[in-house]
Amino acid sequence: MLVVGSVAFDTIENANGSVQRVLGGAASYASICASYFASPAVVAVVGTDFTQQDRAPFVKRGVNLDGLEVRDGKTFHWGGSYDKDFNTAVTRFTDLNVFQNFNPVLNDIQKNARAVFLANIDPELQLSVLNQVKHPSLVACDTMNYWISSKKETLLKVVKRIDVFFLNEGEARQLTGEYNLIKAGRILLEQGVKYVVIKLGSNGAMLVSNKGLVQLPPFVLEHVHDTTGAGDTFGGGFTGYLASLEDWNNLTAIKRAMMIGNVMASFTIESFSVDRLANLSKQDVDQRLEEYVSMLKF
């Protein structure tokens, strides 16, 4: 499974404290999460300031880093702060650094990937990756408001070629011009997406598909430490789980993938960075999945 996106440093401030230059980036959260279900390989770029220690969480989780290009310069660095209740994230700086000239070139093994997760990056790059992968049986894609504003046409070209599309509520509305999330989802289905997964933050996620509509709650957590990376974790766990299946294209598999996305995101938000996500035992994961299933059993 290929995960294309950003590997970055984050500097974050919220009501629970602050951290400087910790591991972040959509591809980091997504690949580390996917490692609990599949064998992910990252395609991303970092600067020469990205140390062995920064690689440790990937190494620990067996994430393949052959596609982690190192360029002269600094690693992408994002700084942001959250209000008390994680309602609004304010970006304080975005230093793209080496990420500015990122141009993913896949090797032969990567070109034969069966599953691809196009994490949140410039849709031009997502398209470039899609053009290089030969016969993927599963392509999932995430995006953000910035690309919907600035590169909508390119993003829509990507959308025509993917199986699973992750968006949050605001993004779904912005991209389709439709407030109602089911109607927004149906507009995207008409573009050829098989499964539109609308991430609802603390309310879980909703699936709009021609096979059915499903809404699932989150794994309920009493204490949230930091929500950075929750959506990337959701997408990585979702796609990683599907990548592990012989046949992922059915509602049973998709529902389990949604559950896994929700449950894995609950670990991410219990710490800054990937501190919690990268250090789970199989038992930790299984226990929460069981609790989730049990919460929804009548």
Place this chain on the structure above:
Amino acid sequence: MLVVGSVAFDTIENANGSVQRVLGGAASYASICASYFASPAVVAVVGTDFTQQDRAPFVKRGVNLDGLEVRDGKTFHWGGSYDKDFNTAVTRFTDLNVFQNFNPVLNDIQKNARAVFLANIDPELQLSVLNQVKHPSLVACDTMNYWISSKKETLLKVVKRIDVFFLNEGEARQLTGEYNLIKAGRILLEQGVKYVVIKLGSNGAMLVSNKGLVQLPPFVLEHVHDTTGAGDTFGGGFTGYLASLEDWNNLTAIKRAMMIGNVMASFTIESFSVDRLANLSKQDVDQRLEEYVSMLKF
């Protein structure tokens, strides 16, 4: 099961059309919904303009109307409109009429009610009813922002004497001063409430209790006709189901009650007034409950 609250006329305008002077009121939705699970009796007041035809939905559902007082004057009449996506309801008029001097006096049978649903009315009246009921084994209560602003102290006296408290997100935050819904719920548990049920609108409902935290999604509907009464239906179905049980005070029962509240509310929002809610077959209800259980099965 006693249902105390308003029986009213509603004049509503939304994107799907408009209706004038149709049956509305919290006690109407709640009791008609409860009738699918228990034997509800309404305690409310109407004017002499409330006709036999207006009573028909109650009669059809076997709701006891012995406690429906008729006073000289007009029935409570609410007028409101919704924006295209039911995000905001704008009240256009509130003619309290005979409701202004409502003072519920229970008869001997009503005083012995085992279950009481205090639908959204003045907390002074809720307290007055509680003082008349002798040994209720289940007391559930709903409220609204207006009472939290104007009669918070009285409402808190009610809260100390109830088992189940229904609030929406905004009300939970307004009443407790705490944004985080779980923390808000815990503050209310400290007041003696056993189960705090936070209604999340199109995102279902969350339970905060000392027996566990649960979040359940809504029954997903493609087309919403009118959301008036959805919360009252939720509370009525929830309480009616619990009232039908020998032992309602356990998490299994409460979860099923939440499911029933969600599913029954989905019928209410498929039409104006109680047009859909009052005309369901057992099969209609059972089928949606099955679909809901199936949506949440992995």
